Amino acid sequence: MIDLVTDRPPSRRAWMMVALAWVLIAGALGAWLLGTPGGTLREHLKVSQFWSLELCLFLSVICGAGVVRDVLRGLGRMDFAAMAIVALIGISLTLFVAPRTNRIFYDEQIYQSIGQNLADLKLAQICNEGGVEYGRLRCASGEYNKQPYAYPHLLSVAYRLAGVRGSTAFAVNAAAMAAIMCALYVLVWLLFRDRAAAGCAALVLALTPHQIIWSATAAVEPSASLAAVLALVCGAHYANSGGAAALAAFAVCAAYAIQFRPESVLVLPVAGLLAWPRLQAELREPRGWWAGLLFLALASVHIGHLFAVRHIDWGTTQARFSLAYVPSNLSVNGWFYLADERFPVVFTLLALFGLTASAFPRQRLAMTLYFLLYFAIGLIFYAGSYNYGADVRYSLLTYPPIAVLAGLGVSRLADVLARRGLPARPIICTAMAFLFLWYAPVVRAITEEAWAARADVRFAQLFARELPPNSYVLTHNPGMFQLWGHNAGQLPLIVQNPAYVRYLSGRYTGGVFVHWNFWCNVQDPIHPEFCRRALALGTVELVREYRERDQRFALYRITKPPS
Numbered sequence: 001m002i003d004l005v006t007d008r009p010p011s012r013r014a015w016m017m018v019a020l021a022w023v024l025i026a027g028a029l030g031a032w033l034l035g036t037p038g039g040t041l042r043e044h045l046k047v048s049q050f051w052s053l054e055l056c057l058f059l060s061v062i063c064g065a066g067v068v069r070d071v072l073r074g075l076g077r078m079d080f081a082a083m084a085i086v087a088l089i090g091i092s093l094t095l096f097v098a099p100r101t102n103r104i105f106y107d108e109q110i111y112q113s114i115g116q117n118l119a120d121l122k123l124a125q126i127c128n129e130g131g132v133e134y135g136r137l138r139c140a141s142g143e144y145n146k147q148p149y150a151y152p153h154l155l156s157v158a159y160r161l162a163g164v165r166g167s168t169a170f171a172v173n174a175a176a177m178a179a180i181m182c183a184l185y186v187l188v189w190l191l192f193r194d195r196a197a198a199g200c201a202a203l204v205l206a207l208t209p210h211q212i213i214w215s216a217t218a219a220v221e222p223s224a225s226l227a228a229v230l231a232l233v234c235g236a237h238y239a240n241s242g243g244a245a246a247l248a249a250f251a252v253c254a255a256y257a258i259q260f261r262p263e264s265v266l267v268l269p270v271a272g273l274l275a276w277p278r279l280q281a282e283l284r285e286p287r288g289w290w291a292g293l294l295f296l297a298l299a300s301v302h303i304g305h306l307f308a309v310r311h312i313d314w315g316t317t318q319a320r321f322s323l324a325y326v327p328s329n330l331s332v333n334g335w336f337y338l339a340d341e342r343f344p345v346v347f348t349l350l351a352l353f354g355l356t357a358s359a360f361p362r363q364r365l366a367m368t369l370y371f372l373l374y375f376a377i378g379l380i381f382y383a384g385s386y387n388y389g390a391d392v393r394y395s396l397l398t399y400p401p402i403a404v405l406a407g408l409g410v411s412r413l414a415d416v417l418a419r420r421g422l423p424a425r426p427i428i429c430t431a432m433a434f435l436f437l438w439y440a441p442v443v444r445a446i447t448e449e450a451w452a453a454r455a456d457v458r459f460a461q462l463f464a465r466e467l468p469p470n471s472y473v474l475t476h477n478p479g480m481f482q483l484w485g486h487n488a489g490q491l492p493l494i495v496q497n498p499a500y501v502r503y504l505s506g507r508y509t510g511g512v513f514v515h516w517n518f519w520c521n522v523q524d525p526i527h528p529e530f531c532r533r534a535l536a537l538g539t540v541e542l543v544r545e546y547r548e549r550d551q552r553f554a555l556y557r558i559t560k561p562p563s
Helices: 012-035 038-073 077-096 107-121 150-162 168-192 195-206 209-215 221-241 244-257 262-282 286-308 323-336 345-355 361-379 391-419 424-444 451-464 478-483 492-496 500-507 527-536
Strands: 126-133 136-143 471-475 487-490 511-516 539-548 551-560
Touching: 012 038, 012 286, 038 150, 038 221, 038 244, 038 286, 077 168, 077 195, 077 209, 107 126, 107 136, 107 150, 107 168, 107 478, 126 478, 150 168, 150 221, 168 195, 168 209, 168 221, 168 361, 168 391, 195 209, 195 345, 195 391, 209 221, 209 391, 209 424, 221 244, 221 262, 221 391, 244 262, 244 286, 262 286, 262 361, 323 361, 323 391, 345 361, 345 391, 361 391, 391 424, 451 478, 451 539, 451 551, 471 478, 478 487, 487 492, 492 500, 492 527, 500 511, 511 527
Parallel strands: 471 487, 471 511
Antiparallel strands: 126 136, 126 487, 511 551, 539 551
16 A cells, blocks of 8 residues: 555645756756857866765665665565575686676776776776876876766775775676675565565576676676666565655665666666555655655766767767667677577576566566666667677666566466475476586687787786886776786877876886787877877887787887987
C-alpha cells in the first residue's frame, strides 16, 4: 500500500519553497552552462569534479548503509551463505582463470592517470607534463578529458588508501566482480522474493565469460555495471518500503550511478519504472520534488561535463549516432546472444523462459527495458558493434538484466524438475559447471585486438624499471609513466618548443629520453612526424629496441640538446 508523507495536503508555502529552490538551482545550472565559454567551463569542471564526486560518494555510503541495514533484516543465514559462495566463485574466476591484462588501449591507462591526478592534486585532468616527487604527483600542464569521472575518482580513493600502483585498478575491478554478485542477489530478492532465482541469477552473471574477462582489466565497464545495479537496488528498496531515507538513498545512488559512462544515464528510466507506483504518489508531495532537486544538485557537475564534451568527435569524422549504423551493428550484436562463442546461448534461452513467468509483470518489464536500452544504444553508435576492436565490453551493461531473467528461468526449471521427482539442485549446478568449461578457453584467451599497443606497454614497463633516478621520458602516453613513479611529458612539447629540451636536460640529471611508441608507428600524418622531428632536434643514442611483427619500439637518450 502506498503511504503518503502526511494526511494533510501540503501547504502553499511548502510548494512555493520547493518551486523557488528548483528555479534557483536549475537557473544557476543553466546560466553556468550557457554563459561560460567552453575552455573556461572545462577549467571549472577540472576543479569541481573531485569535490562533487567526493560528496556524492560520501552521501552514497551514508545513505547506502541505511539501505543495507534495512535489506539485511529481511535476509537469513542461507542468503548470506549463498551470496558469499557466488561472490567467491566470481572473484576466483576473475583472479585465477582470466588473464590479468589491459584490453582497451589507452583508455585504461588514461583512467588510472586521472585517478592519480585526483588523488594527489584533486584535479580532474590528464597530466601532460609532470612527474612524481617525494611520492606525490606534480603536474605543470594538465588537460581535461572527455570520459566521465566517477571511475577515476573511485580509483583515486583506492590510491589514497593503498598507494598509487598499477595493480590497484585490477584489484578495484576484482572487488566490483564480487560486489555485483551480492548486489544482483539482493536485487532479485527485492523484486521477486525468490531466493532460488536470486542465487541462480548471481551464478549466471558470475559464469558469463566477458563479465569475467573484463573484471580482470582496468576498464570502466565492471564498475559502471555495478553502480547501475546498486542504483536499482536502492530503487527497488524504496518501492518496497518507502520513507524519506529510502527516497534520499535512491536519489543519491542514482546520481552517482550515471557518472561512470555517458550511457549510464539509461539506468534512470529503469529505476523510475521500478519505483513508479510509490514515486507517482511521492511526486504529489513536496518531498518527492526535494528528492529530485537533490538528484539534480549531485548530478549538476556531470551534466556540465556532458555539455562541455558534447561536440567531441570520439574518433570519427562521421555522425557519432545514427540509425544508419543499425543494420550492420544489429547483424553482429543480435547474434552475439544467440550464436556466438563469446556468450552462452543457454543464458539467453533461460532469460526468455524466465520472461514468460506470470507473476511480477512490472518488474519483468523493467528488466526487459534494462536490456533493451543498453542493447539499443550500441546499435546506433558508430563504434557500437561488439566486433569493433574491443567494443564487446559495451555488452557488459546488458548482462545484469539477462542474469536476472535467467535466474527466474532456472528457478522455474528447478520447479519442473522437482515436480518430476528429479534432484533439481545437483542437476542444475553440474550443468552450470560443464557449461562454464565449454567457455573457459574464451575466458583464458588474450585476443589479437590491440596487440601492438599491448606490446608497446610491455616494452615501456620493461625499460621503465631501468630508468636512472631523476630522469624524464618524452612520450605520447606520459600518464602511464607517472603512474609507475617516473617523470614524463608529451612528446610534442619539445617539437613545438625545441629550447625546452635544454631546460629538461639541465633539470633532470638522470637524462632525457624519447620513447618511440605505438603512435610513432601508426599510419597517420601527424603522430609519426612528431616522433621523427623529436629525434632530429639534437644528438640521440639508441638505448633499447624491441620489435614485434611489423611494429618497432625504442628508447632513445638525448645526449646533446639542440643549441
